[in-house]
Amino acid sequence: MSPDQHLGILSILPAALAIVLAFVTRNTVFSLAVACFVGVLTLGQGLMGFPTLLKETLGTTSFSWILLLELFIGTVIAFFQRTGAIQNFTLWVERRALTRVRVQLIAWVMGMFVFFSDYFSPLFVGSTMRGLTDRYRVSREKLAYIADSTSAPVSVLVPITGWAVFISGLLIGMGPIDNAAQAMGVFLRAIPFNLYAWISVLTVGLVILGVIPLFGPMRRAERRAKEEGKVLRDGAEPLVGEELTEIPAYPGARTSLFLNFFAPVLIVIGVAVGTFIVLNSAKTMEAFLAAAVFLGVVMRLQGIPFDDIMKTAISGMKGVMPAIIILALAYSLNQLSKDMGTANYIVEASRNWLTPSLLPAITFLIAALVAFSTGSSWGTFAIVMPLAVPLAFNFSADTLTPLVYATVAAVAGGGVFGDHCSPLSDTSVLASTGAASDHIDHIKTQIPFALAVAVLSFFVYLMMGATF
Incomplete structure (x- = not known):
């Protein structure tokens, strides 16, 4: 099948099936596996198509990168727990006269502060704040929502992230954009138009402060947590292994909050931001490797036996395996969607009746549908940006x-909506992992708020389009 072809309405079958099954069965692994199996059968690849899909999709550099990143993050979090760093951080924060609202605001600010990686941000915020939010009876679903909605939405607004480089790179060669500097200039000027990202981050703060009242599944989850003290619903399956949530601090170890917590965080931030500035590519995986090695050395110097350090590292890696399995199947489904032309079908179905006044709103809607169906924001950018932006230049006589x-902002915002709302999304998986929340419970409680923001953004784009 050529890159611009599709299977008609059948091309959306696997993604739609995965999403529906995930909500019905509450089992993401089963839903993704069934969707992949049905997809390869639809493509006529037979029973052996499923293992072949896994082999070809997972044996790639991109999946190896996310696999290693997850393993190193799991190791760092396990080291945090074994040294008592998270507990010490919790005690340090508690001395600041906290309330239930203030604890959530700290998580919100932390999510915005760790802007350089949408992979690290939800894991860091969830794992470091979980002890505090549990103590103040904040539901795990609420914590996952805070972590998720301050990761990708913030990353797409900051010009010194991998997101900015990727999006601006796609713009080179379109209209009068001839080089990377001009493309980054367009990205910067598009930031104020990225309505979904701005409103999404602001909404989290307003929800925490009670300006926007809770509603739907989130309201029920918070009522359960406050009135019954249950941060998880009965029967929930947290998306993180017990190996990572039940690691006790090493008895008698003389640990330091700075060396065991703040220094590794600074290493991650320093390496990621530093490599971005010097190499124009944030080496996030390498940053976590450096932090893990640093922590391992510090732990040994603090008297923790080498065997215990290695055992802790293995426990951390085991703890992130539920997330890795889901990510593996999600990557496979994303590849299947590409093979079946899912995005091409969605775009083709709506491309012929676009007008300048409708372009930003419809572009946002298409990007949101593609991202929600595939669980990939970057894949959405790569597909929709080359289709929508040239149309915008055509309507504006090749001028900025x-x-x-x-239009550029609408693609970015629509991609973010799907990325942090789809049960197939890696960012959503990582938010559930960091908060140790049931993954489908996180999706069900977050979607009403994200959807409300998306609808508002869509109508603002419509009103904005009337002025173009």
Whole structure:
């Protein structure tokens, strides 16, 4: 099948099946596996198509990168727990006269602070704040929502992230954009038009402060947590192994909050941001490897036996395996969607009736549908940006106008919506992992808020389009 072809409405069958089954069965692994199996049968690849899909998809550099990143993050979090760093951080924060609202606001600010990686942010916020939020009876679903909605939405607004480089790179060669500097300039001018990202981050703060009232499944989850003290519903399956949530601090170890917590965090931030500035590519995986090695050496110097350090590292890796399995199947489904032309079908179905006034709103809607169906924001950017932005330039006579900036922002915002709402998304999986929340419970409680923000963004784009 050529890159611009699709299987018609059958091309959306696997993604739709995965999403429906995930909500019905509450088992993401089963849902993704069934969707992949049905997809390969639809493509006519037979029974052996499923293992072949896994082999070809998972034997790639991109999946190896996320696999190693997850393993190193799991190791760092396990080291945090074995040294008592998270407990010490919790005690340090508690001395600041906290309330239930203030604890959530700290998580919100932390999510915005760790802007350089949408992979690290939800894991860091969830794992470091979980003890505090549990103590103040904040539901795990609420913590996952805070972590999720301050990761990708913030990353897409900051010009010194991998997201910015990727999006601006896609713009080179479109209209009058001839080089990377001009493309980054367009990205910067598009930031104010990225309505979904701005409103999404702001909404989290307003929800925490009670300005926006809780509703739907989130309201029930918070009522359960406050009134019954249950941060998880009965029967929930947290998306993290017990190996990572039940690691006790090493008895008698003389640990330091700075060396065992703040220094590794600074290493991660320093390496990621530093490599971005020097190499134009944030080496996030290498940053976590460096932090893990640093922590291992510090732990040994603090008297923790080498065998115990290695056992802790293995426990950390085991703890992130539930997330890795889901990510593996999600990557496979994403590849299957590409093979079946899922995005091509969605775009083709709506491309012929676009007008300048409708372009930003419809572009946002298409990007949101593609990202939600595939669970991939970057894949959505790569597919929708080359289709929508040239249309904007065509309407604006190949000049840089607010229509172009709004269209670029609409693609970015739509991609983020799908990325942090789809049960197939890696960012959503990592938010559930960091908060140790049931994954489908996280998705069900977050979607009403994200959908409300998306609807508001869509109508604002419609009103904005009337001025173009």
